[in-house]
Amino acid sequence: MSSIKEVARLAGVSVGTVSNVLNRPELVAQETRVRVQAAVAQLGYVRNGSARHLRAGRSRTIGVVALDLSNPFVIDVLRGVEAAAETADLNVMVVNSSKDAAREARLLEMFEEERPFGVLITPVNAEGQDRRLGRLVARGIPVVVFDNSSRQGRGCAVAADDVLGGRLAGLHLRERGHRHIAFAGGPFTVRQVEERHQGLAGAMAPGDRLTVIALPDLTVATGRTAGEEVAGMSRADRPTAVFCANDLVALGVLQELTRHGLRVPDDVAILGYDDIDFAAAAAVPLSSIRQPREQLGHTAALMLLEEANQPDFHEHRQVIFQPDLVERASTARTR
Amino acid sequence: MSSIKEVARLAGVSVGTVSNVLNRPELVAQETRVRVQAAVAQLGYVRNGSARHLRAGRSRTIGVVALDLSNPFVIDVLRGVEAAAETADLNVMVVNSSKDAAREARLLEMFEEERPFGVLITPVNAEGQDRRLGRLVARGIPVVVFDNSSRQGRGCAVAADDVLGGRLAGLHLRERGHRHIAFAGGPFTVRQVEERHQGLAGAMAPGDRLTVIALPDLTVATGRTAGEEVAGMSRADRPTAVFCANDLVALGVLQELTRHGLRVPDDVAILGYDDIDFAAAAAVPLSSIRQPREQLGHTAALMLLEEANQPDFHEHRQVIFQPDLVERASTARTR
DNA sequence: CGCCCTGATCGAAACGATTTTCTGCGGTTA
DNA sequence: TAACCGCAGAAAATCGTTTCGATCAGGGCG
Numbered sequence: 001m002s003s004i005k006e007v008a009r010l011a012g013v014s015v016g017t018v019s020n021v022l023n024r025p026e027l028v029a030q031e032t033r034v035r036v037q038a039a040v041a042q043l044g045y046v047r048n049g050s051a052r053h054l055r056a057g058r059s060r061t062i063g064v065v066a067l068d069l070s071n072p073f074v075i076d077v078l079r080g081v082e083a084a085a086e087t088a089d090l091n092v093m094v095v096n097s098s099k100d101a102a103r104e105a106r107l108l109e110m111f112e113e114e115r116p117f118g119v120l121i122t123p124v125n126a127e128g129q130d131r132r133l134g135r136l137v138a139r140g141i142p143v144v145v146f147d148n149s150s151r152q153g154r155g156c157a158v159a160a161d162d163v164l165g166g167r168l169a170g171l172h173l174r175e176r177g178h179r180h181i182a183f184a185g186g187p188f189t190v191r192q193v194e195e196r197h198q199g200l201a202g203a204m205a206p207g208d209r210l211t212v213i214a215l216p217d218l219t220v221a222t223g224r225t226a227g228e229e230v231a232g233m234s235r236a237d238r239p240t241a242v243f244c245a246n247d248l249v250a251l252g253v254l255q256e257l258t259r260h261g262l263r264v265p266d267d268v269a270i271l272g273y274d275d276i277d278f279a280a281a282a283a284v285p286l287s288s289i290r291q292p293r294e295q296l297g298h299t300a301a302l303m304l305l306e307e308a309n310q311p312d313f314h315e316h317r318q319v320i321f322q323p324d325l326v327e328r329a330s331t332a333r334t335r
Numbered sequence: 336m337s338s339i340k341e342v343a344r345l346a347g348v349s350v351g352t353v354s355n356v357l358n359r360p361e362l363v364a365q366e367t368r369v370r371v372q373a374a375v376a377q378l379g380y381v382r383n384g385s386a387r388h389l390r391a392g393r394s395r396t397i398g399v400v401a402l403d404l405s406n407p408f409v410i411d412v413l414r415g416v417e418a419a420a421e422t423a424d425l426n427v428m429v430v431n432s433s434k435d436a437a438r439e440a441r442l443l444e445m446f447e448e449e450r451p452f453g454v455l456i457t458p459v460n461a462e463g464q465d466r467r468l469g470r471l472v473a474r475g476i477p478v479v480v481f482d483n484s485s486r487q488g489r490g491c492a493v494a495a496d497d498v499l500g501g502r503l504a505g506l507h508l509r510e511r512g513h514r515h516i517a518f519a520g521g522p523f524t525v526r527q528v529e530e531r532h533q534g535l536a537g538a539m540a541p542g543d544r545l546t547v548i549a550l551p552d553l554t555v556a557t558g559r560t561a562g563e564e565v566a567g568m569s570r571a572d573r574p575t576a577v578f579c580a581n582d583l584v585a586l587g588v589l590q591e592l593t594r595h596g597l598r599v600p601d602d603v604a605i606l607g608y609d610d611i612d613f614a615a616a617a618a619v620p621l622s623s624i625r626q627p628r629e630q631l632g633h634t635a636a637l638m639l640l641e642e643a644n645q646p647d648f649h650e651h652r653q654v655i656f657q658p659d660l661v662e663r664a665s666t667a668r669t670r
Numbered sequence: 671c672g673c674c675c676t677g678a679t680c681g682a683a684a685c686g687a688t689t690t691t692c693t694g695c696g697g698t699t700a
Numbered sequence: 701t702a703a704c705c706g707c708a709g710a711a712a713a714t715c716g717t718t719t720c721g722a723t724c725a726g727g728g729c730g
Contacts, residue, residue: 001474003716014680019718029678044470049448050388051716054685059385061428070410070612078404082431091445093396093428096417110426113384135379139336220616251616258618277405281555281586283593283618338686349710354688364708386686389715673729680723685716692711698704 002043011039022047058115058141061091062304065107065121067148069096071248072276073293074122077147080297081120088305090117099124108132111141118142118304120297125189142307146300148191156307157318158300160291162192165323166199169243169271169289172325176333178241178269179208184226184253185245186215193218193245196273200243211239218245223252230268231260240268241331247272247279250286254330258283270330285328292321337378346374357382388450393476396426397639398446400439402457402483404431406583407611408628409457412482415632416455423640425452434459443467446476453477453639455632460524477642481635483526491642492653493635495626497527500658501534504578504606504624507660511668513576513604514543519561519588520580521550528553528580531608535578546574553580558587565603566595575603576666582607582614585621589665593618605665620663627656 008015013032020027021036028036039045053059062085066074078094085092093116097104101124111119112135119136123145133143137155145157173181183200185193197212204210213229215222226249230242244250250272254264262268264284272279275290299319307314343350348367355362356371363371374380388394397420401409413429420427428451432439436459446454447470454471458480468478472490480492508516518535520528532547539545548564550557561584565577579585585607589599597603599619607614610625634654642649 005716015717016681016719017679020679023718027678032678044473046444046447046474048389048716049450050385050394051685052448052718053385054383054389054687054716055718057685069404069413070407072405072407075405078431091449092430094430095427096413109381112381113387114426115384139381220612224616248616251613255616255618255620277555278586278613281559281583281590283590285590339688340686350687351689351711352709355709358688362708367708383686386715387688389686389717390688392715671730675728676726678724680721682719682721684719688714690711690713693709695707697706700701700703 002045003048004045007036007039007043007045010043011036053115058117060089061093061114061116062301063111063114063116063119064092064094065104065111065119065123066094066096067122067124068099069094071246071274072278073246073274073291076276076293077297077300080294080299081301082297083294084298084301084305090305097124101125105132108136112136112139115139116141118144118308120144120146120300120304122146122148140311142304142311144300144304144307146296154316156303156316158296158303158321159318160296160321160323162195162323163199163202165273165289165291166196166201166243167203168199168323168325169196169273170200170203172287172327172331173241173243173269173271174203174205174208176241176269176331178239180211180239180241181208182211182213182230182239182242183245184213184215184223184242184249185218186222187217188214196243196245209239213242215245215249218249220248220252220255223249224256225252227253227256228260231257231262238268241265241271242268243271243273245273247274247276247286247288250288250330251278251282254282254284254286265330265332266334269334272330275326280328282330284330287328287331288326289323290326291323296321337380338383339380342371342374342378342380345378346371393450393452395424396428396449396451397636398449398451398454399427399429400442400446400454400456400458401429401431402459403434404429406581406609407613408581408609408626411611411628412632412635415629415634416636417632418629419633419636419640425640432459436460440467443471447471447474450474451476453479453643455479455481455635455639457481457483475646477639477646479635479639479642481631489651491638491651493631493638493656494653495631495656495658497530497658498534498537500608500624500626501531501536501578502538503534503658503660504531504608505535505538507622507662507666508576508578508604508606509538509540509543511576511604511666513574515546515574515576516543517546517548517565517574517577518580519548519550519558519577519584520553521557522552523549531578531580544574548577550580550584553584555583555587555590558584559591560587562588562591563595566592566597573603576600576606577603578606578608580608582609582611582621582623585623585665586613586617589617589619589621600665600667601669604669607665610661615663617665619665622663622666623661624658625661626658631656 272288275288279286607623610623
């Protein structure tokens with residue numbers, strides 16, 4: 001209701017002085033300062049963000065375009081972002097593209113208008129980056145791509161090494177004695193899926209058998225179809241282990257195998273990816289490849305800060321994290 | 336980079352005219368309009384949101400303070416909010432209080448500065464509402480409380496009938512023959528927990544037995560402790576069904592019972608609350624009390640719009656949705 | 671006693687849009 | 701021919717801050 005002008009009037013000073021009390025109190029004489037602070041308290045004055053941002057040229061909000069909020073993985077990444085933002089006194093505005101390119105475009109347009117402090121994004125498709133994101137960058141808004149770096153990207157990016165993750169999966173399952181392994185995931189145009197698959201393939205030995213169960217999407221529902229497919233196979237054709245492109249798929253597979261009376265891990269072992277909390281909470285706790293989720297978000301935010309604070313000095317870089325394996329019951333040694 | 340002034344100069348008109356082209360094109364002569372639009376395109380001009388909002392007195396963003404983003408339930412509610420916002424051409428800014436009152440206070444202060452179009456919130460504690468939220472309301476910012484109405488609240492609120500939900504649970508379990516039922520949840524200071532418990536108690540008959548397993552929190556982890564407690568009971572003392580205050584708890588219970596070799600639902604039935612997607616995806620698909628999640632968010636957003644657009648005409652009201660039961664394997668008729 | 675310096679405060683000019691008021695002009699109508 | 705109307709657009713006021721140069725009082729110094 002009340003603006004800085006009324007505070008100034010009540011305290012008997014100029015608006016400039018009030019502003020100084022708020023932003024650089026050390027410049028103001030003690031006596032004046034307390035008088036202004038009293039006026040602020042009395043009027044219940046609160047700064048107008050829009051006016052600040054207008055003057056400053058950008059807001060103090062980091063915009064985050066998440067690919068799919070219903071994947072708990074993303075929530076944990078956000079936690080890391082929020083932590084970093086908080087220490088820098090920035091706000092975080094989360095929006096959800098829901099894997100919808102048109103929606104993503106609209107959201108980026110919105111961010112173009114809002115002039116945020118910076119933008120974190122997992123783009124729907126790696127190519128889409130260029131046009132819209134390029135416009136943000138041209139406006140001087142720092143952009144960091146997370147969890148989806150096309151390796152040759154020219155901007156800042158944070159991701160995990162998915163080939164390594166796939167290899168860890170393969171090595172672990174082989175070590176457990178599995179020689180016929182299925183990979184359940186898709187679409188293969190998504191970098192992560194392709195690379196996890198590659199990693200797995202690379203870890204297998206001559207004579208091993210690799211079955212690919214291609215899925216249109218990485219959800220519990222498609223995971224169920226994969227599980228059904230496995231359950232329907234003859235004993236001879238059935239893989240003894242299924243490596244799933246993420247935990248949602250793995251949960252679907254687990255459910256369907258259980259429903260068909262197959263025991264996990266005795267009949268079929270299951271290995272997931274992302275290590276979301278629900279993986280540990282499954283009836284048969286899922287082994288999974290863990291990515292440093294919070295750290296991923298935290299690092300992305302820090303890189304954004306760095307770029308925002310030293311626009312000239314800054315050099316773009318790509319940070320790649322190492323995943324590791326979390327062993328649980330779903331790939332336990334049988335017998 | 337370029338402002339409305341430069342567009343005006345390039346098009347050879349005044350800034351007011353450019354603004355009219357952008358906001359009320361019907362006021363501008365065709366010829367002028369296309370000339371201005373060409374200038375906009377040529378310069379790649381994008382409106383400055385801060386300036387707009389400053390003039391307008393409020394932004395076009397709805398602020399949402401979620402209680403716990405890691406509960407998938409909330410994500411679905413958000414989907415409903417986003418849908419409503421989108422049709423009204425509003426943005427949604429999601430922030431997460433993580434059940435932390437101090438954090439919530441900071442976020443509300445932030446919103447006080449940003450002058451959002453309105454605020455949707457699930458408060459950490461029902462009393463906390465008054466102070467901070469009151470200040471927002473005093474500033475003319477509409478506030479709708481969702482999923483946590485203290486019934487006697489004076490503002491707008493959207494919630495589901497938790498007593499009814501509890502009763503549905505009780506009736507269903509009795510109908511399945513259960514005469515000794517446990518309620519797992521807490522803390523009982525949370526309205527939802529208390530009312531679900533009440534509803535259950537009210538549905539039971541004389542001679543029935545109700546065991547309360549009090550939990551400090553509604554998470555998978557505390558659910559596991561509840562499951563352990565049940566598994567450790569003697570056959571005679573053990574309830575034949577557990578009604579959990581939400582699905583996260585139910586998943587924890589399911590996991591622990593399974594681990595101890597108890598069969599669900601044959602030895603112990605489990606009934607959850609919220610019907611999150613992971614409930615259906617559990618190895619033993621969970622029966623659950625379903626709330627209309629998206630609709631809940633959608634309605635809350637619509638009420639916000641109504642209040643924002645007709646501040647004088649508006650009358651606060653509380654909308655209560657009816658939950659229903661979703662039957663799955665975890666409470667299936669045994670034998 | 672005049673001068674300069676310093677610290678505290680003021681006043682005004684941005685920031686970029688929207689909105690309201692005003693102007694000029696061509697065409698109608700009496 | 702005079703009075704009037706309506707339209708397109710210009711010009712100016714406004715939103716609430718921040719910031720920067722100007723001002724001013726008082727103190728130390730030569």
